[in-house]
Amino acid sequence: MKNNYMKYLVILVVIIGVGKLAWDFMMPQNAMTNQGDMMSGGMMNRPQIQNKVVAVADLSAFETAGKTLFDANCAGCHGDNAAGVEGAGPTFMSKIYEPSHHADISFYRAAKMGVRAHHWQYGNMPPQPQVNEADIEKIVAYIRRLQKENGIF
Ligand code: HEC
Known part of the structure; x- marks a missing residue:
């Protein structure tokens, strides 16, 4: 029994x-959930808005030109200091957008052709035909400097 x-x-x-x-x-x-960075399951849980971005005080002239262009053309969705905007666009102050995950070419491509929503749920990014390649070069220099100063890479 x-x-x-x-x-x-x-x-x-x-x-x-x-x-x-x-x-x-x-x-x-x-x-x-909570696993590696580019896995579809965990991705939506990663920071899209970054509230602790430190602005860079000693930007070079080239980077300053990039900031001016970024503020005029991109910050509306990607935020001041690329911190992100709730409901509009993701921060670039995240490992997802460091150079080894999103190389500089993705900035040129995004401005030229727009971005189909694939990482987040903000919807598509429309093309930004008002910025040319020389503008993007400056914008990228500014973003990379911001990322570096904020310990993203
Ligand atoms: C109208 C809003 C809007 C504007 C303006 C905008 N973006 Fe975006 N952008 C987005 C959204 C939303 C995404 C995220 C799409 C996704 O991955 O889900 C994005 C994604 C990106 C990406 C990532 C591309 C990839 O391959 O995943 C880059 C780079 C980018 N934007 C650069 C820029 C630059 C540079 C500017 C200014 C010239 C800009 N964006 C202006 C909304 C915007």
Whole structure:
């Protein structure tokens, strides 16, 4: 009698264990949350607004020109100091936008062709035909400096 009881208990525990594994398997987003940076499950949980961006005091002339262009053309969605704007666009002060994840070319491409929403839920970024490649070069210099000073890379 006691033996049977133990047997049923073990079977019950095994069933619960297998059930839990099956559940995790069917719900991959549960297992993925908080995992690596570019995985689709965890991505939406990463910071989109960065409230602690430190402005750079000693920008070069080239970087200052980039800041002026950024403020006029990009900050409306990407925020002052690229800190992001709630409901409009993501911060660039995040590992996701460091050079090894989004190389400089992605800035040229974004301005020229726009960006189809793929990282966030802000919707698409429209093309910015009013900025040319020379402008983007300055904007990128400014963003990279900001990222560097803020310890992003
Ligand atoms: C009308 C709002 C808006 C403006 C203005 C805007 N952006 Fe964006 N941008 C977005 C949104 C939204 C995304 C995120 C899309 C996504 O990945 O979901 C984005 C993404 C990007 C990306 C990432 C591209 C990628 O490959 O993932 C870059 C780079 C970028 N923007 C650069 C710029 C620059 C430079 C300017 C100014 C010349 C600018 N944006 C102006 C809304 C905007």
